[in-house]
Amino acid sequence: MKADQSLDCIGLYCPMPIVKTAEKIKELRQGEVLEVAADDIGIKQDMPAWCHATGNEFLGVEEEARGYKVYIRKSK
Amino acid sequence: MAEREKLTIAVLSGDLERALAAFMLAITGAAMGMEVSVFFTFWGLNIIKRNEGSIKSRGIMRKMLNLINRGGSKRLKLSKRNMFGLGTWMMKRLMKDTNMPSIDEYITMAHQMGVKLVACTTTCGVMGLSPEKDTFRSEVDSLAGAGYFLGEARESKVTLFI
Numbered sequence: 001m002k003a004d005q006s007l008d009c010i011g012l013y014c015p016m017p018i019v020k021t022a023e024k025i026k027e028l029r030q031g032e033v034l035e036v037a038a039d040d041i042g043i044k045q046d047m048p049a050w051c052h053a054t055g056n057e058f059l060g061v062e063e064e065a066r067g068y069k070v071y072i073r074k075s076k
Numbered sequence: 077m078a079e080r081e082k083l084t085i086a087v088l089s090g091d092l093e094r095a096l097a098a099f100m101l102a103i104t105g106a107a108m109g110m111e112v113s114v115f116f117t118f119w120g121l122n123i124i125k126r127n128e129g130s131i132k133s134r135g136i137m138r139k140m141l142n143l144i145n146r147g148g149s150k151r152l153k154l155s156k157r158n159m160f161g162l163g164t165w166m167m168k169r170l171m172k173d174t175n176m177p178s179i180d181e182y183i184t185m186a187h188q189m190g191v192k193l194v195a196c197t198t199t200c201g202v203m204g205l206s207p208e209k210d211t212f213r214s215e216v217d218s219l220a221g222a223g224y225f226l227g228e229a230r231e232s233k234v235t236l237f238i
Contacts, residue, residue: 011175015104019185022107053108 001071003035004028011067014042018050021038021072025056028074033059039067047072079112082232085131086225088238090119090147091155092164092179098238099182104233106189114186115225120238121205122147123179124193126213131205145203150214163196187215194226195219 007024009017017038030035036047044061047070051058057069085103087098092155096150098114105112112131116124125131125147133142157163171178177185187193195205195212197219 013174013176015100015107016175016177017105021105022109046100050108053110 001035001062001069002033003071004032006035006037009036009040009043011039013040014046017043018046021047021050022054025054025072025074029036030074030076032074034072034074036070036072037064037067038070041068043068043070080109081234083110083196083236084225084228085112085118085236085238086229087116087120087123087150087238089116089155090122090152092167093154095120095123095149095152095179096182096237099179099186101236102186102191103182106186109148110233112186112190113192113194113228114181115194115220115228117199118203119232121195121199121203123149123152124195124212124216125149125205126210127151129194129210130172132205133206133209135174140232141184141203142205150195150207152179153194183215183229192217194224196225197221206214208234 005028007020009020015038016038021036025034048058051072057073058076059073064067085102086097102112102114127148127150131142132144133139153164164196193216193217196209198221200207200219
């Protein structure tokens with residue numbers, strides 16, 4: 001998936017990937033896609049919940065050798 | 077924009093693991109766009125006492141209490157497996173190894189994210205903590221009572237007692 005910006009959260013446990021995502025998303029414009037790389041398996045449940053709470057669109061998660069890549073579209 | 081959902085947390089415990097849980101939830105709530113207040117009472121006040129110097133109080137019993145129960149984020153202990161400090165030292169070491177923030181880092185983060193940190197005036201009075209600024213760390217926003225806590229709690233989507 002093509003992303004406009006990316007965020008590296010490898011090595012960070014919950015809740016840091018969510019906290020960093022909330023900070024990073026401010027740099028994106030509406031409609032742009034953020035790619036978050038993380039290796040804490042909690043991200044698979046946490047990121048959809050964060051998107052639901054904040055009104056952003058959860059695009060999906062890809063499993064990789066080092067962990068996961070999660071994609072979010074900034075919706076507002 | 078619609079009014080932000082509120083998260084209100086009361087922290088009664090001064091145990092390290094409970095303090096960590098409280099701050100993890102507080103900053104996650106803030107990251108989720110919630111308006112977060114954390115209300116510290118009884119042993120929870122130890123989390124937000126400043127680390128340096130001594131805590132001044134009046135009366136022999138309160139002086140003794142504040143000597144034995146010095147508090148400060150760097151002095152918090154695990155409630156279980158403290159093993160005279162060895163368990164807590166090991167836990168802090170493991171936290172560092174897994175890139176988990178310390179309580180100090182969590183407090184700074186919470187403050188920067190707009191989490192309100194409030195000390196309970198009643199327990200300050202009972203335990204002889206003078207509400208002047210120098211008892212607590214600078215991140216503490218205000219002092220208030222049970223009315224404030226319930227006022228926030230009744231408007232909150234989520235209320236936790238830790």
